[in-house]
Amino acid sequence: MSLTNGRQGNDEEKPIPSLYREKAWASPYHYHLFQNFWCPSIHVQAVDSFQKNFQAKENDVIVASFPKSGTMWLKALTFAILNHQRFSSLENHPLLTANPHELVPFLEYIFGGDIHDQIHLQTNKPEPRVFGTHTPFPSLPKSLKESNCKIIYICRNPFDNFVSAWNYFNKIKPLSLPALPLDEAFEMYCDGIIDYGPWWSHMLGYWKESIAKPNKVLFLKYDDLKKDTNFHVKRIAEFFGCPFTQEEESNGTIESIVKLCSFEKMKDLEVNKSGKVGREGIEKKNFFRKAETGDWINYFSPPMIRKLSKIVEEKLDGSGLSFNNCS
Template structure:
């Protein structure tokens, strides 16, 4: 790359010289909300994410009690973080409490991302975990193979959620066009669709991301709970109960009889979270406004946007990529 290319690295003031030099050697393509995406450790990501991921891999020490919420972007991350926080902390924070943290804080603040928040910022900044109460909850979009080795080797729990790719690409396109800098051109749906089909989206290709966690969940079901957004929507009561069991804090008969599961579901519902003041006017760090995290939360909204040929193309790609894995998705409508 030329010196002009070096100047094009977003967030370079946050990056170490070593990281900048590495980024300059990586393959790059047009980004969705940044000028470029870089191909790093077999997935696509932004320049500042490369810095934070590297710090995370080099420094994070997992505890067996940790809970990691891992997701493909725009697949129910905000919802699953809220559910996991409410289930794991229901003794400290009963869901009926008027001052429950989820009523005044977005779930991304309560369950911070390794890749944006925890290891974000300048290259020489490292987080202090000394005041974190266990179980510690963290979030990430990082593929399984790139997680810190301490997470893979420990007994910590990983909750993973993904979604029908047709809804994911639509949600990504709408969201990222809203939060991108004004000086970047708006992606058309057709442009975004082709980039997605080529696997060129943050943390993508999405099928590799899903398969990494899917295959590991089959090999280690006690460590990874693999969830689909559509399944949660169809039977949320069943899955909240399953969350408790998987996290080692199953709901007692007394809790169930008191309606605790239903209280958690209501607290974490799209309808409730969308109307909270923190999600109407709050911000996700300096990145974007929380309100952009809440659009429709529907299944099958893609039918209002994609042509039959687009649906056929992405469906064929997904079928080919997931063939033989046992992982599949129905074309569910809202």
């Protein structure tokens, strides 16, 4: 399906006129084709406001990601690494009493909310300020792209990304809506129709910028981070300009951070078992499922494997970006 073959929405739902739309995954909302990506209807105005009003600072850190690619994990790791000297004792660490999405808020949520919240979070947030975003690189604010702030990006094997997204959206859907069938979701995913999709152009935007400006954009793959978390935590700290000292490496600081931010630890915390977060009021427990790699094999039929493998090969051809175990 072409990105321009969608149906146009009515005036009540379109925050910005003349945008094509498609049905969203298991949601009462729609996706609007905004600046060549599928933006959830409730986020279009927020992304537009984010572009126009966000003023980046030179020491800002932005955690960018494609949805359902390990966003919460990377937010937790980023917060812990940047503050590893400030909170050297992990007994009273903020991650024990606050969800990573609260400590590293999404810019789309900030700029979709009250103007006073926007001003407060931009002016009163301790430095270095750390924010999250799902917005594709080409649509980031000019001030952010032209500043010296750091962007750390994570993506995931498209096979596992699809399975994680399908489970997640069906879990958070309103009770009044039926579950989105696997085959229907798969066809939408193959067409790039998903929150902030197409997934291939989202990945490639940050991938190309990480090659052009390696000191500004650090590109991570979920599978790599999972395989050797200690190595990448050290690498991330160096990228941020706050490397671990020899003493810190010797006394197990890296291992402590990895354990603090682990799926098992975060899922078991009371703060992540109850309560809601974000503009949509998503229950925190819904952000924790399996955190496994290769789980897609339990969902894909041979024809599905062949189809998505071909799309991955075609869309990423010549870019230098690839994923292991995609077929």
